[in-house]
Amino acid sequence: xxxxxxxxxxxxxxxxxxxxxxxxxxxxxxxxxxxxxxxxxxxxxxxxxxxxxxxxxxxxxxxxxxxxxxxxxxxxxxxxxxxxxxxxxxxxxxxxxxxxxxxxxxxxxxxxxxxxxxxxxxxxxxxxxxxxxxxxxxxxxxxxxxxxxxxxxxxxxxxxxxxxxxxxxxxxxxxxxxxxxxxxxxxxxxxxxxxxxxxxxxxxxxxxxxxxx
Amino acid sequence: xxxxxxxxxxxxxxxxxxxxxxxxxxxxxxxxxxxxxxxxxxxxxxxxxxxxxxxxxxxxxxxxxxxxxxxxxxxxxxxxxxxxxxxxxxxxxxxxxxxxxxxxxxxxxxxxxxxxxxxxxxxxxxxxxxxxxxxxxxxxxxxxxxxxxxxxxxx
Numbered sequence: 047x048x049x050x051x052x053x054x055x056x057x058x059x060x061x062x063x064x065x066x067x068x069x070x071x072x073x074x075x076x077x078x079x080x081x082x083x084x085x086x087x088x089x090x091x092x093x094x095x096x097x098x099x100x101x102x103x104x105x106x107x108x109x110x111x112x113x114x115x116x117x118x119x120x121x122x123x124x125x126x127x128x129x130x131x132x133x134x135x136x137x138x139x140x141x142x143x144x145x146x147x148x149x150x151x152x153x154x155x156x157x158x159x160x161x162x163x164x165x166x167x168x169x170x171x172x173x174x175x176x177x178x179x180x181x182x183x184x185x186x187x188x189x190x191x192x193x194x195x196x197x198x199x200x201x202x203x204x205x206x207x208x209x210x211x212x213x214x215x216x217x218x219x220x221x222x223x224x225x226x227x228x229x230x231x232x233x234x235x236x237x238x239x240x241x242x243x244x245x246x247x248x249x250x251x252x253x254x255x256x257x258x259x
Numbered sequence: 260x261x262x263x264x265x266x267x268x269x270x271x272x273x274x275x276x277x278x279x280x281x282x283x284x285x286x287x288x289x290x291x292x293x294x295x296x297x298x299x300x301x302x303x304x305x306x307x308x309x310x311x312x313x314x315x316x317x318x319x320x321x322x323x324x325x326x327x328x329x330x331x332x333x334x335x336x337x338x339x340x341x342x343x344x345x346x347x348x349x350x351x352x353x354x355x356x357x358x359x360x361x362x363x364x365x366x367x368x369x370x371x372x373x374x375x376x377x378x379x380x381x382x383x384x385x386x387x388x389x390x391x392x393x394x395x396x397x398x399x400x401x402x403x404x405x406x407x408x409x410x411x412x413x414x
Contacts (some may be wrong), residue, residue: 056291096354098274110393114288114338120329141358149390156383160330219357223369227353240349243297257301259314
């Protein structure tokens with residue numbers, strides 16, 4: 047079975063999606079080929095995807111859905127004449143709760159059905175925005191889970207539902223989590239990263255600018 | 260009432276309104292650089308949407324005429340949505356019980372969406388409508404309406 051990994055990030059190999067792919071691949075005995083939507087003509091890539099039995103498409107969540115470049119790839123795809131092809135998705139998101147990706151998940155399932163692919167499911171991980179910014183030891187547990195997801199994929203050619211569930215937690219924020227996140231201390235911690243970068247770039251005082259009024 | 264029109268089909272136009280014709284203009288892609296959040300707050304590295312931003316944020320209503328593409332919004336419209344993050348702050352609030360980006364501006368326009376209904380199934384249509392409702396809720400618009408029209412065949 048030939049599998050192709052597609053990186054759907056507008057940051058190509060420089061962002062969180064690439065880290066997800068690298069750690070997924072670390073669980074495999076044979077690395078899988080990776081193509082980058084950003085660097086490809088969507089029509090050509092869509093045609094070449096037909097040479098593979100399974101497509102794994104990893105992407106960041108942008109405004110509750112796929113980045114625009116990934117939608118352009120989907121637009122170039124046609125329903126496959128056989129029903130032997132499989133497709134699965136790995137989505138990494140900034141917000142904590144994975145429910146923010148449920149609109150995308152519903153669409154991906156519907157798209158796979160329309161394109162005549164067997165849908166392997168969508169792995170969703172929230173709270174991943176800082177993966178490529180903070181030191182990697184902050185994300186040790188996540189990276190181990192991705193490695194295990196890769197190992198299980200190589201064994202069974204599917205996503206292990208246990209890892210899908212673990213990575214998808216929390217699906218929603220509990221009332222306790224909301225109170226905690228809204229507390230002054232946690233809110234300040236939440237803003238440290240943004241403020242540090244704003245200060246580093248000399249524009250902290252301009253952070254609330256409204257340039258189009 | 261100041262109104263802006265964003266359209267992928269139809270020739271509807273109002274006098275003195277700003278038109279973004281997506282059937283004609285290909286939007287430059289979001290690069291995921293976050294420069295609009297942490298280097299030039301509120302401004303994107305690309306400038307093809309500067310007029311759009313100005314009219315969007317000063318309009319009381321934005322009317323969309325949208326095509327359906329592969330059962331979803333088009334790649335060009337999705338690119339436009341990706342490029343709208345400079346209109347919001349990077350900070351997150353949880354007061355609604357879920358994560359939302361804070362407002363950068365005081366007010367955001369009401370949204371009226373008309374779409375060319377080429378859905379194969381009711382479930383597909385629900386995914387499309389739910390997504391658009393959610394997107395403009397996240398974009399802090401208070402009133403959002405959706406209407407399918409010109410029932411047609413999917414290409």
